[in-house]
Amino acid sequence: MTLRAVVRGVGHYLPERIVPNAEFEDRIDTSDEWIRTRSGIERRHFAAEGETTSDLATHAARAALADAGMDATDIDAIVLATSTPDFTFPAVATIVQGNLGMTSGFGFDVQAVCAGFVFALANANAMIQTGQARRVLVIGSETFSRIMEWSDRSTCVLFGDGAGALVLEAQEGQGTNRDRGILSLDLHSDGRHRDILYVDGGVSSNQSTGVLRMQGKEVFRHAIEKLAQTAHTALDRAGLTPEDVTWIVPHQANLRIIKGTAQRMGVGMDRVVVTVQDHGNTSAASIPLALSVGKARGQIKEGDLIVTEAIGGGLAWGSVVLRW
Template identity: 55%
Template sequence: MIRSVITGTGSALPARRVSNAELAETVDTTDEWIVERTGIRFRHIAGPDETTATLAADACKAALSAAGISAQDIDLIVLATATPDQTFPASATKVQAMLGINDCVAFDVAAVCSGFLYAVQVADSMLRAGCHTRALVIGAETFSRILDWEDRTTCVLFGDGAGAIVLEAQESDGGTDARGILATRLHADGRHNELLYVDGGPSTTGTVGKVRMKGREVFRHAVVNLAAVMNESLGLAGLVAADVDWVVPHQANARILDATARKLGLAPEKVVVTVDQHANTSAASVPLALDAAVRDGRIRQGQLIVLEAMGGGFTWGAAVVRF
């Protein structure tokens, strides 16, 4: 059988790093208020010459280098983002051009914070179907451009960045000890649109709009949904929480990460946390955290990891991967 194997990871962050103290100079907030409620201490904010596509391309270059292959070896690019450079064409095609790839399938996926998980399942399906051999799967955002900087309940939560993985179709015996994506599970429930959304769009207001969120309700749904979907995906793989070496979650809020781990009976030490350094980077947060843990040596080849995320829509999902 064919299985999609992660052969390289990469990430990119804007040059400007903003602390809570610096943010408090222009926003009615304090470092203590932000840390106590979210765990966030820093975020990166894109400069004038940094866009979703440029950050994505830099993350891809790092992932390609880690995989030991060239851009010409890629025949599929799937980019998850809620903040594309343009309404169209897809930012994935801009990344393709920046990497010097003349022809490959390239498109965007829009599922907000769950976008990377959606992109992983789409790419995995296309690789296992035999349509493609190697894919770049990317999560990239410049959320700072859709924030209301006068709304302290949301603007302190988000940052910009990009993460990418190289997925390669490889022959596998299909066992749970064999490398690759073992199982994925995705969900969506559009009834909760008003809890987390952007109040604009080409077909409605003709404007980009700003992020709006009812944090308390989102928190409640997140803990329940994330714990459930992780158990679902592990069940599909024939595994249980005790088999997991690392959980790489969407980095929305440190309290959500803690509550989800407790609900699953997982030790906090098994959860990769970068929200304190990057804030919530939406679709970029899972691949950013994954790359951080791979590069510092925590995540090693052969270990079992679970990727999970939930975002506006609501959308949510998880993937079980033998790294």
């Protein structure tokens, strides 16, 4: 028998304010057509004044717990992926822990930018497999609207705010790739490319929050190659092929990247969950958001084989293969 980290519940939350592409036309030299053509994005959500990353995460966590039929007291640990924390410290995970009324267990944050949720899943999976925790709440939550350079039309139109969450539970499997739960992972980073996607502020460097800086063409070039490669590696480790995949649930950064990655994997777009048009790039929140929306749409069902993959600043990238 093999211990697996099985998805028991999923949920998401989006701020009330919806920002269509047309809203940017009065601010900067852009248009709805320009944004759609280059990114596939039509609208995104922005957090309200005073609405924090932990607020979004708490809403998503409650939705996931309700979907799992659990209370916060059933959870042993919270692993939360974000690049836009409420404070320098404490961790957003501990704020969510307090909001949920969870007085035992532990919580911590993971920072791998857009790949953060993949890295958070890897941490949660390791804790479950080693017996450190039985049930783990894994959250991705971001308020990227707070770190935009609003005069940079190449970046400010791409990002949005939101949160998504999964409840993982330890369950025994047969040790084959027919088991439910996380079957394999693949993680990477390469700090030589840190300057192509970063925020130009920080506590140690200049004591400021900073704004996002991105070399879009360079990020695009790395993304398609590295995402397809990591997905293939994770599938190989599980003894599976792209033909076995029910759904690719990718990081929702750019529709052209999503299509390019699917093409390199030999998977049709009819097997890809796409939400980027409605949410924009929500960084670490995009994969759990897409998983939750995919389930709500009736696309993702128990027994489906899912591949998630993401790349973000660092550069950091990776993938997870799991059976729903």
